[in-house]
Amino acid sequence: MKKYIKIAALSCFALFSMSSCNDYLDKEPDDQLTLETVFENKENMERWLAFIYQELPEFYTYDGPDAIADELTPSKGWESQGFKAILYQKGNWTADSPGVISYWTTFPKAIRSAYQFIKYAHAVPGVTEQEVEYMKAECRFFIGYFHSMLVMTYGSVPIIREAAESASSDNLMLKQEPFYDVVDWAANEMLEASKVLPSSYDESQKYGRVTSIACLAMRARLLLFAASDLVNGNPDMADIVNCDGTPIFSKEKDPQRWKDAVDACQLLIDEAEAAGHKLHIEYLTDGTTIDPFLSYQNALLKRKIEGNNEILFARTMDSGGYFDKQCTPRGMGLNGVGAICVSQSLVDAFFMKDGKMPILGYNSDGSPILNPDVDNYSESGYTTDDEYYPTNWIYGSGNGSATADHNLIVAKNTYNMYAHREPRFYISVMYNEEYHWVGKRNCDFFMDGKDGGPSHDAPWTGYMCRKRTDPTANPKENSGTYKSRHGSLYRLAEAYLSYAEALNEWSIENGTYAANLSEILKYVNRIRQRAGIPQYGYAEGEITPPASGEEMRTLIRQERRVELNCECGLRFNDLRRWKLAKDLLDGDFYAMNAYAQAGNRDDYYKRVVYETRKFISYWFPIPQDDIDKNTNLRQTPDWIAGN
Template sequence: MKKRILYSMIGLLALTSCDKYLDVVPEDDIRTLESVFEKKQSAMSYFYGCYKYYLNSGSMFRDPGVAAGDEMTTGQLLRNSTLSGGVTIPAFDIATGSLSASNPIMGTWGASQNYYEAIRQCNDFIENVDNVYNMTQEEKSEYKASAKAIKALYYFELMKMYGPITLVPENIDVEASMEEMQLPRSPIDTCVNTIVQLFDEAIELGIQTFAEQPMYEAGLLNRESVYAYKAKVLLWAASPLFNGNPWYSNFTNRDGEQLFSADYDPKKWERAAIAADEAVAFCEQRGKSLYDGYNAEGSELVNRVRDIQLSVMPIAFGSDELLHGTYSLVEADIMTRLPRFSSVDETLETSASYNIGLVSPTMTMVELFYTENGLPIDEDKNWDFSGRYEIGSESDFRYNNIVALNKDVLKLHLRREPRFYANIGFDGGVWKRKDEYMVMEPYRGGRNGFEELVVKPTDRLNITGYWVKKHVHSSNYTDRSTTAIKPVAPFPKMRLAEVYLMQAEAWNEFEGPSEKVYEALNVIRKRAGVPDIQEAWEVYAKNPAKIENQEALRDIIRQERMIELCFEGQRYWDLKRWKIAHEYLSQPVKGWNVLGEKGAQFYNQFNGPVEVWTSNRFSSPRDYFWPIEDEEVLRANVVQNPGW
């Protein structure tokens, strides 16, 4: 009999509830592994517990990728627990350079959220599920496949955060010697191959497809998502951070084993490209496609905006685009995005809670989106880039319920692509609140603006004058007596749009510009409501030859990715894997003068945006990887990441 005792903090997935994903078994339920894996009910409880560690993904309060970068910002209140009464967003501390080996904020290696505990539980299930007497062989195979897949995903998340990790192919007996327990970190190529092998084994064992999963298991990995994650792992392996990176040429284990290859290997891009092709082919064969076809609005443009918004809000997992999602957004995620409506509206007033858009997009993101012609704002010869901070107006009825017609609107906000209007709330833009189309007024005295002349540290304040629309449904609103935050959709951890973007990036890096690169991008652009890439650049661009140059097309593909996946916790990690995070993440955050009144005061006399936050710090190359917690370095006898 095994001597290891299991203190069973195990959960059952409650996928029909947005705010209660796990029903936790009491702490005093102590069982041996043999008894757990006697019957199906207890074995399945143990299996579902393998997933509970991943359920924090997506919430800005729990997922560092969502708020640690340069997409969103906030003022003092949500950064200071003393001021806020304990409600803070830790990722904003990461953005200010507050990580340390003694305080690895939101870490997952030996920290408060320890993915190695999850991996141990996965190993337990994989090693013991065959002992369950009342499960069919098919069930054992399917759930063993799922356990391998989520184990691989934990490995990948650790790799993104820490680089080379410790691999645990099977659990070590608790009676083993300390030396046997102290496993070294594995070279990054070994980590990648192990993750890919686990995903391949999950496919071979018959992990269920999306359609085969029962609804109460919709948050589990499926075959479509496994193909997609496999491609993503290989994309990371081919990217500059991991592929021949000279920064880490002297990074070794304690025995001198080199953890990074010093040689760049272009074939890694081919491997990633082929895996992305396989993922697209399988997903399309299984009926997956980009969300499209909304037609309940009164104009083609507004319907296009709704398509884009609903592509990331698959209520109850009901979207052909979603490959993997988690019920991870908490109420505060929605409340911090909702704009403030003040008492200038007869039926609306300021709520006392946190639902007044305390978290806002940065000017970096506002200027990232394309023009209506599908080009960067400085590249479109028909768009007034030099005059973007001047006042203009819109009279075309196509933009009704998008921007205020025949009113003063900043030129920066006019004639932008549908994804801009789907994702960004701005002065003069329209926010759909229930069945109302509300024109936004973020300046002092406006319906969404701050009303005081001086800001106190405890004031609830949107500091850029913009709001994040992504993940917010029109049924999410506040009024005199109600804060409506449901439905809260699953957070999209993997959707088909990302797989097309992986295709385009990998093939361009391996072969350069080609029709298959353009075709992958054009699938995304068609749903986005902008011209195909060839038409956009040939007809409207100042420099049409850019799409024929590999390096220039690389920048175009990256911008397309950052637009399509904005506010989904992707950009922060992408900037790192591309080795350009240090160019972006120490820049001052810019927005508008939210203490200014309408017009010139708010828009800084039309001289351009102002700095609203200047404390972001990113130290290169140290901050490309998290520090392993000091105690874990000593306990496990692993080498620390460089710079920590």
Template sequence: MKKLITYLTVIVIFSTVFSCEDYLEIVPDERPTEEDAFRNPNAALGYLYSCYSYIPKQRSGTSSIDLMTADEIVTAFEHETFAKFPRGEYTASSPVISYWDDLYKGIRQCYIFINNVDAVADLDNSTKTLYKAEANFLIGYYHFLLLRMYGPVVIADQQFDINMSVADYPLRSTYDASIDFIVEKLDEASQDLPLQPVSQSDYGRATSVIAKSVKARMLLYAASPLFNGGGQDMASLYGNFLDDEGNQLISTTYNKEKWKRAADACKEAIDIAGAAGIELYENSTYNSDLPSDPIEKDLRYVFVDKNSSEIIWGETRKETIYDFQFKSTPTVSGFAWNGVGPTLTILESFYTKNGLPISKDPEYNYGNRYNIVDTDLGATMGLNLEREPRFNAWISYHNSYYEVIRGAEKQVLTQYRRNDNYGIQGRSNNYTPTGYLNKKGVAPELVQNQYSVSVNYPWPVIRLGELYLNYAEALIEYGQDFSTAKDYIDKVRTRAGIPTIDEAWNPIGGANDQSTLRDIVRQERTIELYLENHRFWDLRRWQIADQYLNDNLQGMNIQGETDEEFFRVTEVQFPRSFSQRNFLMPIPQSEINKNELLIQNPGY
């Protein structure tokens, strides 16, 4: 590591509230010394906010490692940094997007804060205790982000001397030891964190619900096949992943009890979230005419509504016109970039209106799904019809409406053939590579014809729907209490406007065994958490990423000028590559060069 982590020039951050929005925005305010940073309560609070500034900006496609880099979508922005990940173009010497150095800087800054805050005059003890709990939460959270990317981490359990010799640098701990350290940090922090934000201006700061939810997600990952001996059915990938003393850095032995530990943590997080008043976003009273269907409206606003009852932790930094919403929306006179195209993989993952996979529903015309069908809005493909509300709420297809503001218009009819209004035409950029556009995470009242984002909202780092699915998955994999697992999946399904598992599956043989329920909960995650930074990690932790990320993706023939030409399944000509080493990210070679005892991840 960089002199265990290079000395950080103190950048103090303060909170602001923009456009009367009730969430935290972080902007820099330079202060030259640590002494200045702790000279009074306001300066100390600013320093604490700066500790939050190392949280990755998840909604930014350019710099986010996990937003648009799985198989959910293909974009027209292959020239941007993130696109090197689906192409497999990252190495230890050129890691492209690496959080290693920044996160360790953030951890060090948190320890500096903890070690200095007691000296702040005129700051009462209860506030000091709260601030330390927030810093401890961030130490745990940053270690988790490192663990998720790199596997076993170098545990930073104190503020190390920046002048320490290389021989004294700590080395990578085992994966299980890393987990235990993070659990301890999160549990310690949660004892002194508030259940809910103290005031609206504190939105985005740590709470006990957030700490317990991070812990639950991490333990779910730890129980998953990649980190748990390959699971029940696969071999571990890490038989030769040893440190210099021969310790196995990731266990190669499957331990079923890790699923029980994860299930218990998920239930604890769900219970404390309930005590905090967090609930699924349903029966929306949001002041909007569209979507007109009430279930689709709930789904469209589930986190776009900045007052959503479901958000456990929202990341509050402002969006720009080059971020998620403008990338997704249909172009108009040089505004918006028309380039986030859902793939055939995700399109076929959504259920039918009966809540079954399209290949299993006897009422769905699966064999003819690619046929052209006439509708009131014009010709479209059978695949786009008779689908569940989440498909209609989150996917824009040929001859359907996209809810967005253009002057007096509140929706636009989207057509994607070559010469249509949102087709590729002659452009080399700002087109959908698949003949579809994403609508999820785009506010229906977003004003398009201006160079600013008219609707900002907190990006969902964690929401209750995820916790329910986390809990269900852990119960299913533990092999007990399938009934409760189905109950929690059904909470998500019911909100989505589809029948419960038993209602949907009983007519075709039922869903009562572990293998079937595993398929169901994984498909539910694929649908419900679509484009929320999850699938990049899910495919890896399930140890199946090589089955999905190693082939070019498919959509419609966007060069087709007629319906017959356009509605033809076509491979998108952007290469995709995944190898076994890509299950983990590489530690930057520059860090290995500084400390040759630091073990690199396999394959790099």
């Protein structure tokens, strides 16, 4: 019976719908005592908590929310294999489809387990009262955090306020509650947990455990989302109601929501910096000049014990090595798969090394609108000279030196589109004919090339993802950081950009843009300084700041897209909360012409339609099976059959 109770507690609960676990939920009093004995043992207690941790979203994924925006995209050849992200991109999706996101079915189980831990856990040999208090606060955070993820994903969700001890309809047939009721409740849970937890742990084995800073980080992300145009007075959501006819979303815009986001981000930054968190910066051998390549790359790859204090919430032991394999060109002889692409629009988004945007938008035929203030960007021809950058990053050629302070990044005879770009571009994108350090040759993405089509394991957009990969990793030899890679669920750079965005939006609302401009620029410029590009300001060599908050909004969003590209689905949520998803994720997507042969080089380097997508909804559907079981639930209108 003890084994049965533990398995049931971990795996058989779904609070949003009628559960089939009635035998467990309707247990006799002596069974309840058996559940209590699970927490008499240190190992069992830690296993219980570990189950909750394992429900954290993975960082190294490519078939989830990270792959359905306009940046990271699996090879279109994987569509025939039923890849969920590609089906979603093309609108081949219903409420019966298996989830790109499965939060609705997984998070309630973890929430229940968290409540049970809080109720039953107590000090045992090897676990002190202090440690139990921390563990219970971690569980309180998870209750709030998982609710925040649910409400940001589905919009209309119930609040699970306790772990049901019986199978009564009141406990199981929960109804959806107003959006801001869920937001405020979840935000408060995370805030209260932050008051108990330490800001850091001294023990290296506790790296990745929830801290007060992690609580404040996820709370800030939630409140930024809650202030956005998607939910804050959006007329398109006005008719969405629950089973009682109660409106889910507010019909009136509340500017205070932006002030709440400002305060949450400011609190996070203050507490994080007080705890020693800072942007990860590495220097050239002179010890004073920032190396933007290594700084940006290792902000994700290095751990705290390696000097990286930027990560505010890490997911330890993520599957980084497998991600590297998918991002290694298939023909390198290294067991690479070479099919995780990035989009042309992401390539277009990166700044030039002079800090300016090369492309300002697109014409109706998909052609780019070039920035007239940029002189060194071209979509024709090839470079005539080698291009060196001040960096110890050695992976741009086969003869780089980690102590040279000046390394080759763009070899002559490279397509001009990829020259003179900012450092973050080269850390994030692998383009055709670029040198591959582990393979010791240039990439060959041409049709019938060593790394190209017609294989489905080929970069059909013309690009592969380099962001988040270890440049030294050899999949054949399992070398690199395979077994120790963490994932970053939140880093300080996001906090800076979120604060700048929230303050700018609040300034637009109350007419204080000019008064707050220096504070906004302070945090945007910290990101640009680390990136090795000119900052916004009025001094010589700086870029004149925008005259209005609306113009600043565009720059902040561009900075956010570049800095946080391909990280854990952030872009998809950004497009949703900015109400841009319908515009940017519906219609033709462009790429390089991966059908061109090596002998037709100029034909390869031209924009062609890669695929045509169909955007369905700003919200994910509640699984239809749960709608059928729980008559108190209401499906989001976009996903009702026949719409």
